[in-house]
Amino acid sequence: MNDIRRRITSRALVAGDKLPSVRGCAARLGVSPSTVAEAYDVLAAEGIILARRGAGFFVAAKPQPFAVSETGPQLAREVDPLWVARQSLDAGTDAPKPGCGWLPEDWMPVAALRRAMRALAAAPDAVLTEYGSSKGAAGLRRHISRLLFDQGLACPPDQVLLTGSGSQALDLVCRMLLRPGDTVLVDDPCYFNFQALLRAHQIRIVGVPYTPEGPDLDRFEAALGKHRPRLYLTNSALHNPTGATISAPVAHRVLALAAQHDLIIVEDDIFAAFEPDLSPRLATLDGLERVVRTGSFSKTLSASLRCGYIAARGDWIEALTDLQVAVNFSGPSPMVAELLHAVLTDGSCRKHLEALRNRLSRCRAETQSQLADLGIRPWVQPRGGFYLWCELPGGADAAAIARAALQEGLVLAPGNVFSVSQSMTPFMRFNVSQMQDRSCGRILGRLLEAATRRPPGGQGEP
Amino acid sequence: MNDIRRRITSRALVAGDKLPSVRGCAARLGVSPSTVAEAYDVLAAEGIILARRGAGFFVAAKPQPFAVSETGPQLAREVDPLWVARQSLDAGTDAPKPGCGWLPEDWMPVAALRRAMRALAAAPDAVLTEYGSSKGAAGLRRHISRLLFDQGLACPPDQVLLTGSGSQALDLVCRMLLRPGDTVLVDDPCYFNFQALLRAHQIRIVGVPYTPEGPDLDRFEAALGKHRPRLYLTNSALHNPTGATISAPVAHRVLALAAQHDLIIVEDDIFAAFEPDLSPRLATLDGLERVVRTGSFSKTLSASLRCGYIAARGDWIEALTDLQVAVNFSGPSPMVAELLHAVLTDGSCRKHLEALRNRLSRCRAETQSQLADLGIRPWVQPRGGFYLWCELPGGADAAAIARAALQEGLVLAPGNVFSVSQSMTPFMRFNVSQMQDRSCGRILGRLLEAATRRPPGGQGEP
Incomplete structure (x- = not known):
């Protein structure tokens, strides 16, 4: 050669x-x-x-004619709800990414993943080559059913549909339930990609202010009356971006209002495994009557194994299965579902999750003290997870700081990408697991100081 | 334990x-x-x-409360465009499936897949745990760019977007280009899932009769004038279900008409690797001006590695990348893309594809003679691939036969699931690679005889 x-x-x-x-x-x-x-x-x-x-x-007749220009950070891009996603995905693995929504690679159960891959290399031919069944691998669906049961939610394996990812689970539910022009309630602030997803569905988005106990109930009720939304899309436990958790009375009241106004609720429970103890869940209280629960393992086991799931009423699961065949032929890669199932049933899994929770607690305390030195304080004290939702001092514009930080290779998540009302200008979401590199704090401090300093040539001394 | x-x-x-x-x-x-x-x-x-x-x-407090009722074939289901997909996916790996759209597991490059998995078990942590970049693994995109280049289509790696599957590639393009109520042209007959996909998008579907040389040009032109479609969705080479290939003059004329009527064409090129030699391609003739090309490796390498791709204009690829982030956060599992790239660059890949083509040629001849014994003849002689599109003798109703065959565990693909006009009642698509089990022919013969026999108590002898 x-x-x-x-x-x-x-x-x-x-x-x-x-x-x-x-x-x-x-x-x-x-x-x-x-x-x-x-x-x-x-x-x-x-x-x-x-x-x-x-x-x-x-x-070969001609050499490959194209220079390989890889996608790097897009510096000129507008700071919209897709901004953080594309910047974090394309930043490269070495860049510090306090704005991103995942844990560093060395926090993940790499040894168990490698074990599972070696075992899979010896799996039957069919697992390595075929589409699998329309709802996805039975073993993983049974395991998810059991995880839900342990959380108090009775959902048989046949009411679990595997999907290509957690986002795709939400997308499928939206496709089943929504038509262009429909109205959907989200929390303000909410996960930025909820907005991007709903925009792709041409949905009218209405934000309801989020409190440390869940959605503001008066505003929630008023929005139901005024906008007649079809759906409310939320995370109940370790809410993204705030890290808050809905309280039992608020959850109960939200469900009562939903029943009264014939509202369907989609509960994206992607951070469930990070909770120190089980908090109230809309799906559990409701018993999957009008609540659809979605989730994935991207945050706890591997984001390279793309697989999500939907737990819902039996008739909805049948409709969603047809819909998934129509738009994706089948769900996740069967190989991926096998690998996930192997890691989930590996004896090391429980310890891995416990270690993650402990490490995050320590990290959260450290980051909080690091941010306090810069005058940045969290809006609420989260019970778990990796987010701290903070207000910058002096009313600094988080988007301007994020744009400047990107020039220095630092990906941040400014408040307004999470906000339908665009009222979160001085807020920022920090991923505490991605703040270990001390340069993050230094760069942030410098940019913050520059942003809050009086502009030169301004009004001068008082 | x-x-x-x-x-x-x-x-x-x-x-x-x-x-x-x-x-x-x-x-x-x-x-x-x-x-x-x-x-x-x-x-x-x-x-x-x-x-x-x-x-x-x-x-544990309670045993798992649910009996595991696995999804089997749904006997009562209506024979609609989703019928074949769900029956084939859920039939189990042992059932003979002449109606399905893939090769048997032992035709696939299992040794190369196992090699790739073992190698991947030693890959860097990031590959095993992270989301990857927004357009998908650079190595695989470069390889696809080169495959396209070898087929005469200049498409740099940055104009290749990896997607969760071939179907998802089509779905994303539809999401970008279509709005509910738009009109799309498809071939009559066409791949049944094109109809299911377009229905999910609430699209008005117009069928254009397909000839052994491509779409009927007069009817194509008339449909453009009458329905002002936004898109034409087709396979050019080894068309599904007919196995026909568009001729160069028809391809040229289709493109000229498309330019005249501002029509966008989506060319799903999923069977490209089965061609004995390169046939005319709309994307190649057009140079990705108004043609989008999609594809995947599910038919040739593994359907368990869910990954598709879109090759299109640069500005469209950017819009599609944003859209994919919104609805799926990222594309295929990075691990899956790595495995595919490893199998594609494995020295055995070329030989594997050549062996597939040779084996399919032999199989096609065998199946054709087996079907000829039953009076079933192909509508066209395909140049490659695994489909034979045939007319049943005596005007038999293929859907009735398919329903009866399912009772005996045999999944067939009746003509009307492929037909917008529902004019393909006596047609059936046979997958020659799935006809090796002699019981297929026997069951088919028996059902055909029963279907074409005069009904008892009917009009009697003439």
């Missing part, structure tokens, strides 16, 4: 030249013909040479 | 009972405490026992 590569680079062989026959080359090099054939196949797979059936191998 | 399980089964331990302490149990059994802790963790992961933080392990 090296010989051929060298001869092409030095132009001893040029485009269209026929390569020596496999047999001839083998004789010259004193190796077996199969060794040469294998080397040619690798070069062909790399696109350096071409196989023409019956005629032999030739130097 | 067996000891605990036995004691629970025999009700020596009941719900809520505390298990012996790890240390006590280890001493009694003469093993190390870590061995016992590991066993308890496995039982906890199985849901048989519960760990209460600080208090030890307890027998």
Whole structure:
């Protein structure tokens, strides 16, 4: 292979030249013909040479014509609800990302993942090659059913649908229940991608102010009366971005209002495993009557294993399964579902989750003290998870700071990307697991100081 | 573990009972405490026992309350465009499935897949745990760009977006370009899931009769004038279900008409690798001006590795990337993209594809002779691929036969699921790779005979 590569680079062989026959080359090099054939196949797979059936191998007609320009951070991009997602995804693995929504790679159960992969390499052919069943791997659905049962939610495996991701679970539910022009309630602030998703569905989005105990009930009730929304989309436990948790009385009242106004609730429970103890859940109180629960394992086990799930009423699950076949043919990669199931049933899983919770507690305390030094204080004290929702001092504009930080390779999550009302200008969401690099605090402090300093040439001393 | 399980089964331990302490149990059994802790963790992961933080392990409060009723074939289901998909997905791996749209598991490159998995088990942490970049793994995008280039289509890696599947590629394009109430042209017959997908988008579907050379040009032009469709969705090479291939003059004329009527074309090129030689492509002739090309590797490498791609204009790829973040956060599982890339660049890949083509040629000839014995003849002689689109003798109703065959565990694909006009009653699509089991022919022959026999008590002898 090296010989051929060298001869092409030095132009001893040029485009269209026929390569020596496999047999001839083998004789010259004193190796077996199969060794040469294998080397040619690798070069062909790399696109350096071409196989023409019956005629032999030739130097590829043209080199690959495109420079590889990889997508990096998009500095000029408007700070909209998609801003944080694309910046965090494309920032590269080395950049500090206090704005992103996941844990660092070395927090994940890498040893269990590797074990599961090695075991899967010996799985039956069908697991490695076939589409799997329309609702997704039975073993993982049974396991999810059991996890829900342990949380007090009776949901048989047949009422669990696996999806391509947690986001896709929400998307499928929206596709089933919503039509363009419908109105949906979200929390203000809420997970930025709820807004991006609902916009893709051409939905009218109405925000309800979120309090440390859940949605503001007066405003929630007023919005139901005024806007007749079809759906309320929320996280109940360890709410994104605030880290708050709905209280039992508020949860009860939200459900009563929902019943009164024929409102469906979608509870995205993606942070459930980070709770120190079980908090009230709308799906559990309601028993999947008018609440749909969604989730995934991207935050706790691996985001590289794309798989989400929907737990809902049986007739809705049937409709969602048809819909998923129509738009995606099947759900997650069956291999991915197998790997997740293997990691979930690995004896190390419980300890991994406990270790995550403990490490996050320590990290949260550290980050909080680091931020306090900069005059940044959390809006609420979260019970768990990796977010701190904070107000910047001096009314600083978080979007301007985030834009400046990106120039220095730091991805931040400014408040207004989470806010339908755009009223969160001085707020910022910090991921405490991504603040370990001391440079984060330094850069942030410097930008904050520059932002709150009186503009030069301004009104001068009082 | 067996000891605990036995004691629970025999009700020596009941719900809520505390298990012996790890240390006590280890001493009694003469093993190390870590061995016992590991066993308890496995039982906890199985849901048989519960760990209460600080208090030890307890027998789980209630056994799993649900009988596991797995989804099997749905016998009562209406024969609609989703019928074949759900029946084939849920039939189980042992049922003969001449109606399904994939190759048997032992045709797939299982050894290369296992090699790739073992290699991936040693990949860097980030590959195993992170979301990856917004457009998907750079290596696979570069490889797809090169495959397209080899087919004469200049499309740089930045104009390739990886998606969760081939179907999802089509779905994303529809989401970008269509609004409810828009009109889309499809071939009559066409892949049944095109109809299911477009219905999910609330699109008006107009069918254009398909000829052995491509769409009927007169009817195509008339439909453009009459219905002002936004999009034409088709497969050009080895068309599904007919196996026909568009001719160069028809392709040229379709593009000219599209330009004249400002029509966008989506070319789903999922069967490209099965062609014996390169046929005309709309995307190649057009150069991605008004044609979007989609594809996947589910048919040739593995359907368990869910991943598709879109090749399109740069500005469209940017919009599609935003849209994919909004509805799915990212694309395929990064692990899956890595595995696919490894199999594609494995030296064995070219030989695998060549072997598939040869085996399909033999299979096609065999199946054709088997079907000829039953009086079933193909509508066109396909150049490659695994479909034979056939007319049943005596005007038999293919849907009735498919429904009866399902009772005997045989999944068939009746003509009208592919037909917008519902004019394909006596047609059936056969997957030649799934006809190796001789029972297929026997069952089919028997059902066909019953269907075409004069009904008893009918008009009697003439």
